[in-house]
Amino acid sequence: xxxxxxxxxxxxxxxxxxxxxxxxxxxxxxxxxxxxxxxxxxxxxxxxxxxxxxxxxxxxxxxxxxxxxxxxxxxxxxxxxxxxxxxxxxxxxxxxxxxxxxxxxxxxxxxxxxxxxxxxxxxxxxxxxxxxxxxxxxxxxxxxxxxxxxxxxxxxxxxxxxxxxxxxxxxxxxxxxxxxxxxxxxxxxxxxxxxxxxxxxxxxxxxxxxxxxxxxxxxxxxxxxxxxxxxxxxxxxxxxxxxxxxxxxxxxxxxxxxxxxx
Amino acid sequence: xxxxxxxxxxxxxxxxxxxxxxxxxxxxxxxxxxxxxxxxxxxxxxxxxxxxxxxxxxxxxxxxxxxxxxxxxxxxxxxxxxxxxxxxxxxxxxxxxxxxxxxxxxxxxxxxxxxxxxxxxxxxxxxxxxxxxxxxxxxxxxxxxxxxxxxxxxxxxxxxxxxxxxxxxxxxxxxxxxxxxxxxxxxxxxxxxxxxxxxxxxxxxxxxxxxxxxxxxxxxxxxxxxxxxxxxxxxxxxxxxxxxxxxxxxxxxxxxxxxxxx
Numbered sequence: 260x261x262x263x264x265x266x267x268x269x270x271x272x273x274x275x276x277x278x279x280x281x282x283x284x285x286x287x288x289x290x291x292x293x294x295x296x297x298x299x300x301x302x303x304x305x306x307x308x309x310x311x312x313x314x315x316x317x318x319x320x321x322x323x324x325x326x327x328x329x330x331x332x333x334x335x336x337x338x339x340x341x342x343x344x345x346x347x348x349x350x351x352x353x354x355x356x357x358x359x360x361x362x363x364x365x366x367x368x369x370x371x372x373x374x375x376x377x378x379x380x381x382x383x384x385x386x387x388x389x390x391x392x393x394x395x396x397x398x399x400x401x402x403x404x405x406x407x408x409x410x411x412x413x414x415x416x417x418x419x420x421x422x423x424x425x426x427x428x429x430x431x432x433x434x435x436x437x438x439x440x441x442x443x444x445x446x447x448x449x450x451x452x453x454x455x456x457x458x459x460x461x462x463x464x465x466x467x468x469x470x471x472x473x474x475x476x477x478x479x480x481x482x483x484x485x486x487x488x489x490x491x492x493x494x495x496x497x498x499x500x501x502x503x504x505x506x507x508x509x510x511x512x513x514x515x516x517x518x519x520x521x
Numbered sequence: 522x523x524x525x526x527x528x529x530x531x532x533x534x535x536x537x538x539x540x541x542x543x544x545x546x547x548x549x550x551x552x553x554x555x556x557x558x559x560x561x562x563x564x565x566x567x568x569x570x571x572x573x574x575x576x577x578x579x580x581x582x583x584x585x586x587x588x589x590x591x592x593x594x595x596x597x598x599x600x601x602x603x604x605x606x607x608x609x610x611x612x613x614x615x616x617x618x619x620x621x622x623x624x625x626x627x628x629x630x631x632x633x634x635x636x637x638x639x640x641x642x643x644x645x646x647x648x649x650x651x652x653x654x655x656x657x658x659x660x661x662x663x664x665x666x667x668x669x670x671x672x673x674x675x676x677x678x679x680x681x682x683x684x685x686x687x688x689x690x691x692x693x694x695x696x697x698x699x700x701x702x703x704x705x706x707x708x709x710x711x712x713x714x715x716x717x718x719x720x721x722x723x724x725x726x727x728x729x730x731x732x733x734x735x736x737x738x739x740x741x742x743x744x745x746x747x748x749x750x751x752x753x754x755x756x757x758x759x760x761x762x763x764x765x766x767x768x769x770x771x772x773x774x775x776x777x778x779x780x781x782x783x
Binding site for chain 2: 278281282285291292293295296297298299300301302303304399400424442444446494495498499501502505506508509
């Protein structure tokens with residue numbers, strides 16, 4: 260894949276594995292070059308979150324499962340990075356919900372759209388939507404090109420790993436937005452209805468399991484779950500966790516230097 | 522360049538501009554795919570530094586200018602990302618100092634070395650050094666391949682955007698190392714003589730201007746500047762600033778949403 264052997268014993272194995280997977284995505288025409296940079300940015304925030312699913316992400320995931328199940332027409336929006344990191348999980352979630360997967364790219368190209376569609380079909384996706392003339396008002400990037408059968412009609416849109424200004428535009432259209440974003444300070448994180456501050460490769464299996472389990476619950480139970488959810492609180496908890504981890508890392512740094520000096 | 526129009530009105534214009542510039546570097550054979558991910562990690566830390574040059578970076582830049590001017594044989598080490606982000610500024614600094622620019626890559630390839638050399642020559646670089654059999658002991662990566670006329674002989678090496686284990690090896694050889702690293706917790710940041718915690722595109726013009734201004738100063742003045750510099754303090758200040766910004770950003774996030782709700 261990358262011309263070198265990545266040993267499973269490497270202390271950064273997981274992180275390097277996904278980095279290689281995205282580089283492979285570029286070679287396949289699925290991931291954009293800018294997607295690699297966006298992933299690197301996520302890596303840094305994940306590092307500051309100690310690369311684990313925190314309690315606030317768990318809470319957000321439970322609210323997300325409730326909202327998806329309560330929605331009349333949820334749509335799952337996928338891009339190049341998400342395709343490489345979580346295509347199988349996206350397809351599983353779409354099947355549980357009976358929801359379409361809509362391809363939406365910031366760095367638009369017909370070739371990439373096609374490659375992503377081929378990739379999703381190979382993995383068993385059935386309802387795949389492409390931009391078909393639908394327009395998201397006030398969005399300047401290619402993200403504005405949406406599907407009339409998808410985001411135009413949706414009451415809830417799942418937009419993980421978002422790098423554009425789409426979330427605010429969808430909210431302004433009175434749609435609910437669920438995102439997965441490792442940066443709790445991003446515009447997307449702050450404007451979404453529900454923000455899962457976690458790595459998508461850790462979140463998706465939990466979201467699938469939770470959504471599947473919640474299928475048995477009543478709408479009243481799901482609505483109560485949602486009513487008790489506070490996205491601002493979740494974002495504050497994420498920011499405070501990063502602060503706390505940074506303090507711990509800097510103390511470790513100081514003691515490390517003390518050891519090295521003596 | 523990327524098949525889409527990046528609008529100057531985009532709130533993340535600057536960040537996206539440099540992301541595109543590095544993607545263009547990959548197409549030109551100058552930047553590695555891994556370099557794009559490394560850049561993304563830097564973006565995250567830059568975000569936490571509010572994307573501005575802080576007082577600790579200013580102090581480090583002044584110390585760096587002093588050290589470069591006091592050195593008998595400073596060498597400026599360049600890689601793929603630095604070439605795309607700051608080649609012109611590297612060449613200006615090299616001219617002020619009469620110092621060579623040495624190409625040193627973590628993801629080594631003869632083709633990339635050649636592309637970088639061509640790029641530097643086009644921009645007017647005169648003294649360009651390539652790996653010529655010099656070896657940096659105890660470094661496992663391709664970074665060990667250095668120039669006998671460059672890093673082997675240097676008393677001070679400028680190694681911005683370092684992604685390897687070279688800094689420790691150079692320090693072990695009793696050389697002084699100046700780095701530019703947005704992550705104050707990185708191994709490079711922690712082992713360098715002087716660490717400028719800033720974005721290279723903001724730092725280089727300041728470093729050039731400071732070095733040029735300091736050329737008029739006496740060695741005694743420069744040495745006093747250097748003697749008063751404490752890199753551990755600078756790193757601590759950088760970590761504390763990130764912590765403080767996180768607190769402020771989390772408060773801003775709350776008040777911003779309060780405004781939006783009313």
